[in-house]
Amino acid sequence: MKKKTMWAAVLTEFGKPLDIREIPIPEPGHGELLIKLESCGVCHSDLDMKTGSTAPNPPIFPITLGHEGIGRVVKRGSGCNFIEEGTRVGLPWMHDTCGHCRECLTGHESFCSEHRGHGFNINGGFAEYAIVKEAYTVVIPDQLDSIVAAPLLCAGVTAYGAIRKADLYPGKICAIFGCGGLGQYGIQLAKAAGAMVVAVDSSEKKLEISRSLGADHTFLSADDPASAIRDLGGADACINFAPTNKTWQAMVDSINARGWIVSVAQAPDPVELNLEWLLYTGAKITGTSVGTRQEMRDLLHLAATMDMKIGIEAISIGKVNDALDRLAQGKVDGRIVIDLALG
Numbered sequence: 001m002k003k004k005t006m007w008a009a010v011l012t013e014f015g016k017p018l019d020i021r022e023i024p025i026p027e028p029g030h031g032e033l034l035i036k037l038e039s040c041g042v043c044h045s046d047l048d049m050k051t052g053s054t055a056p057n058p059p060i061f062p063i064t065l066g067h068e069g070i071g072r073v074v075k076r077g078s079g080c081n082f083i084e085e086g087t088r089v090g091l092p093w094m095h096d097t098c099g100h101c102r103e104c105l106t107g108h109e110s111f112c113s114e115h116r117g118h119g120f121n122i123n124g125g126f127a128e129y130a131i132v133k134e135a136y137t138v139v140i141p142d143q144l145d146s147i148v149a150a151p152l153l154c155a156g157v158t159a160y161g162a163i164r165k166a167d168l169y170p171g172k173i174c175a176i177f178g179c180g181g182l183g184q185y186g187i188q189l190a191k192a193a194g195a196m197v198v199a200v201d202s203s204e205k206k207l208e209i210s211r212s213l214g215a216d217h218t219f220l221s222a223d224d225p226a227s228a229i230r231d232l233g234g235a236d237a238c239i240n241f242a243p244t245n246k247t248w249q250a251m252v253d254s255i256n257a258r259g260w261i262v263s264v265a266q267a268p269d270p271v272e273l274n275l276e277w278l279l280y281t282g283a284k285i286t287g288t289s290v291g292t293r294q295e296m297r298d299l300l301h302l303a304a305t306m307d308m309k310i311g312i313e314a315i316s317i318g319k320v321n322d323a324l325d326r327l328a329q330g331k332v333d334g335r336i337v338i339d340l341a342l343g
């Protein structure tokens with residue numbers, strides 16, 4: 001490859017806009033692939049990293065953000081033996097994991113405390129080129145468009161992990177709290193699992209989108225959604241995709257005995273839990289974060305066969321700071337994706 005440098009959107013200090021600068025194209029090491037990116041989604045976690053609210057300790061500067069990338073393999077490091085040059089692969093949240101802890105060994109690698117994240121510990125996908133590990137990347141099915149599919153690498157697989165944990169099947173009622181990008185995936189995946197879906201959000205516009213994606217019932221969070229859900233028979237699963245703890249009481253008030261409450265969105269403030277309520281209902285409370293490599297493959301194959309609809313806004317890499325600002329203001333209805341073809 002003659003080209004030696006590339007453009008990347010780099011975080012140099014918490015709270016500062018990303019610096020779009022020219023840096024050297026990295027060389028793939030053992031087991032690593034160099035990919036030429038076609039797209040990369042802009043996720044709320046990129047914003048948390050930019051502000052420093054969620055960041056590694058000690059932080060690493062400068063670092064290229066982005067963990068919802070799709071690109072083609074242009075160079076293989078030594079020891080790569082099953083993904084060919086030219087293959088389209090994903091740059092997901094997980095760069096790698098330790099491979100030997102209890103979580104890694106029991107098929108729960110996304111809970112590995114030693115895992116390294118793209119755009120967190122390792123340079124990510126807001127760039128022309130990036131490094132992924134052959135063993136940790138995922139091949140993108142041909143049916144999927146690089147722009148539309150990019151958010152599946154984080155938002156999509158996170159929603160998928162939540163739906164798997166919620167134990168849904170036909171006849172179950174699933175309440176989705178928060179109908180932004182993640183919740184919109186959640187609604188479609190819960191429908192695909194056969195559940196009746198109730199969508200709750202503070203925005204009528206997002207409820208309208210939810211109905212268009214297949215939600216059977218929609219309620220504004222200000223309108224006592226818990227009693228409306230109880231009138232429907234109660235929720236067998238409540239999944240929180242809203243980045244707030246204000247949904248907690250409505251979930252407690254609407255969950256059926258032995259139902260699942262699944263925490264997905266980052267909501268750092270504590271909630272009140274009555275242990276006697278837990279004792280009498282047998283409700284189960286869990287959380288989920290991204291997914292395993294196999295869950296990623298399962299989701300991509302599912303997405304290749306079903307028409308997953310989500311509002312996607314494609315932008316050039318030069319608009320990434322504007323996109324992060326709009327995310328901070330809550331002004332994004334679906335997902336924003338950097339289209340590297342836009343320059």
Ligand SMILES: [Zn+2]
Pocket residue numbers: 043044045046067093154155
């Ligand atoms: Zn993310």
Ligand SMILES: [Zn+2]
Pocket residue numbers: 097098099100101102103104109112113114115
């Ligand atoms: Zn591990």
